[in-house]
Amino acid sequence: MSIYLDNAATSYPKPSCMLEACKVFTEQVGANPGRSGHRLSVEAGRILYDARASVAQLFNIEDPLKIIFTYNATYAINMALFGFLKQGDHVITSSIEHNAIARPLRYLESQGVELTRVPVDPKTCQVDPIDFKKAMRPNTKLIAILHGSNVTGVIFPVAEIGKIARENNVLFLVDSAQTAGVYPIDVEAMNIDFLAFTGHKSLFGMQGTGGLYVKEGTNLLPLVRGGTGSKSEEDIQPDFMPDCLESGTPNTPGLAALAAGVKFVLAEGILKIRSREEELIKQLIDGLSAINGVNLVGNMTLDCRLPVISFNVSGLLPSEVGQILDEKYDIMVRVGLHCAPWAHQAMGTYPKGTVRVSLSYLNKSDEVKYFLNAVNEISEKRRT
Amino acid sequence: MSDYSVVTFYSTHHALKAEKVLKKEIKISVVPVPRSTSANCGIAIKFLTEYLKEVEKILKSNHVGFEGIFPWPK
Numbered sequence: 001m002s003i004y005l006d007n008a009a010t011s012y013p014k015p016s017c018m019l020e021a022c023k024v025f026t027e028q029v030g031a032n033p034g035r036s037g038h039r040l041s042v043e044a045g046r047i048l049y050d051a052r053a054s055v056a057q058l059f060n061i062e063d064p065l066k067i068i069f070t071y072n073a074t075y076a077i078n079m080a081l082f083g084f085l086k087q088g089d090h091v092i093t094s095s096i097e098h099n100a101i102a103r104p105l106r107y108l109e110s111q112g113v114e115l116t117r118v119p120v121d122p123k124t125c126q127v128d129p130i131d132f133k134k135a136m137r138p139n140t141k142l143i144a145i146l147h148g149s150n151v152t153g154v155i156f157p158v159a160e161i162g163k164i165a166r167e168n169n170v171l172f173l174v175d176s177a178q179t180a181g182v183y184p185i186d187v188e189a190m191n192i193d194f195l196a197f198t199g200h201k202s203l204f205g206m207q208g209t210g211g212l213y214v215k216e217g218t219n220l221l222p223l224v225r226g227g228t229g230s231k232s233e234e235d236i237q238p239d240f241m242p243d244c245l246e247s248g249t250p251n252t253p254g255l256a257a258l259a260a261g262v263k264f265v266l267a268e269g270i271l272k273i274r275s276r277e278e279e280l281i282k283q284l285i286d287g288l289s290a291i292n293g294v295n296l297v298g299n300m301t302l303d304c305r306l307p308v309i310s311f312n313v314s315g316l317l318p319s320e321v322g323q324i325l326d327e328k329y330d331i332m333v334r335v336g337l338h339c340a341p342w343a344h345q346a347m348g349t350y351p352k353g354t355v356r357v358s359l360s361y362l363n364k365s366d367e368v369k370y371f372l373n374a375v376n377e378i379s380e381k382r383r384t
Numbered sequence: 385m386s387d388y389s390v391v392t393f394y395s396t397h398h399a400l401k402a403e404k405v406l407k408k409e410i411k412i413s414v415v416p417v418p419r420s421t422s423a424n425c426g427i428a429i430k431f432l433t434e435y436l437k438e439v440e441k442i443l444k445s446n447h448v449g450f451e452g453i454f455p456w457p458k
Contacts, residue, residue, distance in 0.1 A: 042400075045396050048397070063447055065401055242395075243397065
């Protein structure tokens with residue numbers, strides 16, 4: 001029995017409805033959305049609109065046309081950062097960002113954008129919203145942060161940080177790669193101006209789908225220009241949403257699957273998903289805490305964490321633990337730095353990293369039990 | 385013979401949002417744009433001209449941008 005516990009990288013398995021939606025599109029529609037006037041093209045366009053409308057419902061976005069689709073959250077974040085920030089602007093971020101935010105910001109810093117990284121408490125890995133207020137400068141234009149950490153599982157208080165952004169007339173970009181689909185997100189209540197999301201994690205879509213919400217009135221310069229199916233008589237990029245930021249043929253079968261995944265989440269309900277995941281987190285934390293030689297990293301408080309837990313086993317490298325779990329127990333986890341060197345530096349686990357176990361709503365309690373038993377055996381064997 | 389009008393859009397995405405919000409209230413159909421009318425996005429929405437004011441009102445209140453409203457060519 002293979003046990004997949006690497007859902008923070010991508011969720012697996014997926015609900016069958018997403019595969020079915022992809023199949024229906026591929027077999028029965030197949031056309032290019034928004035490019036032609038024939039009925040299959042119109043039907044493809046409707047599928048795309050339905051995907052936008054489903055995502056809009058999930059994040060409380062009033063107008064679905066303010067959502068653009070991308071390959072993933074990384075692409076969406078890059079579109080927002082490079083489309084918005086200019087030389088001489090100041091941006092505030094956290095010190096545990098994934099490379100999806102860290103790398104573009106480091107590059108922009110080299111191009112004359114000022115960067116402040118708000119520290120986290122080394123024990124809890126949590127930020128203090130006040131630090132964002134303290135970091136404000138006259139030229140601050142943006143706060144750009146993750147919502148939930150892919151390393152520690154900590155959830156940032158984005159509503160409080162969004163309030164500070166709004167009070168200081170600064171825009172707010174949130175990377176929801178780890179939280180969309182498992183934790184409530186409301187762009188209005190949280191004052192979010194740019195929301196980057198990925199389709200293939202807790203929204204149960206396919207890899208290669210994601211998107212960006214762009215609040216009305218916040219114009220982004222497009223990174224990519226090209227065919228949109230609109231204003232075809234002009235050789236200048238249209239200036240209206242979503243066309244201005246969506247050039248080239250989209251991944252329509254993937255977005256049909258994303259719509260089905262989001263509808264699955266909406267039908268189950270975020271609160272039910274969250275409560276189920278809290279049960280799994282508790283089982284995982286209680287189990288790992290009871291094993292001699294296991295060191296958990298970060299805050300274990302249930303209400304501000306995801307089912308993403310980093311740990312180390314005394315006397316073993318993370319890569320050794322990962323290899324034993326895979327080869328001997330058929331359990332898949334991710335070891336190392338998880339594309340987030342900043343987070344490991346902040347936690348003191350750089351450069352070796354950690355073993356990261358990450359669950360999904362679809363994991364079974366028995367799988368967690370089997371995993372805990374495996375870690376216990378590995379740790380015991382190491383001690384004897 | 386009934387008198388029809390057609391609303392055209394800059395983008396298919398806008399046209400399909402319009403379809404969604406209009407069809408809740410009145411009878412419409414998505415049609416290829418009559419070539420004499422516009423060269424913009426390939427589809428338009430056809431409706432009975434007596435609903436013209438209502439169509440405009442619904443599109444505006446739902447923030448759907450459109451290019452123009454034209455009489456359906458006879």
